[in-house]
Amino acid sequence: VQLQASGGGWVQAGGSLRLSCAGSGRGFSMYAMGWFRQAPGKEREFVAAISRSGSRTYYADSVKGRFTISRDNAKNTVYLQMSSLKSEDTAVYYCAADPTSYYSGNDPKQYDYWGQGTQVTVSS
Secondary structure (H helix, E strand, O other): OOEEEEOOEEEEOOOOEEEEEEEOOOOHHHOEEEEEEEOOOOOOEEEEEEOOOOOOEEEOOOOOOOEEEEEEHHHOEEEEEEOOOOHHHOEEEEEEEEOOOOOOOOOHHHOOEEOOOEEEEEEO
16 A cells, blocks of 8 residues: 655645545555644644545544545545644644554554655744
C-alpha cells in the first residue's frame, strides 16, 4: 500500500485548504484511514479518522467543527477539508491506512501504512 498526500501549502488564518491522500493498489475501500499531524518540536498527533465505508468519523477536539474527513473509494482517495485555519494548525500532515480494521480511531499504532506528509503553514 502506498499513500500519496497532497494539497498542503500556505494560507492566511481563517482560510481553507483541502488535503488529499491517494492510495495505490487494490482494496482501498477495505482500509480504515486517518489523518495525523506533526508540528516542529512536537509529537505526532491525531487529527481525524474515517471508517472503510465513510459512515463513521472521529475528530480531535482541536479541529472539531472546522475540519471534515471524507473519502471516495471509487477514486482511492481520502480528503481532509480544513476551514477556519489557525496558526496552531501549522504542521506536516500525514495520512495513514489500516488494512485490517473497519475503523481505527486515534491510535497511530493501529495504522500500518503512512504517506510522506504534506506541509500546511497558516500565517496569522
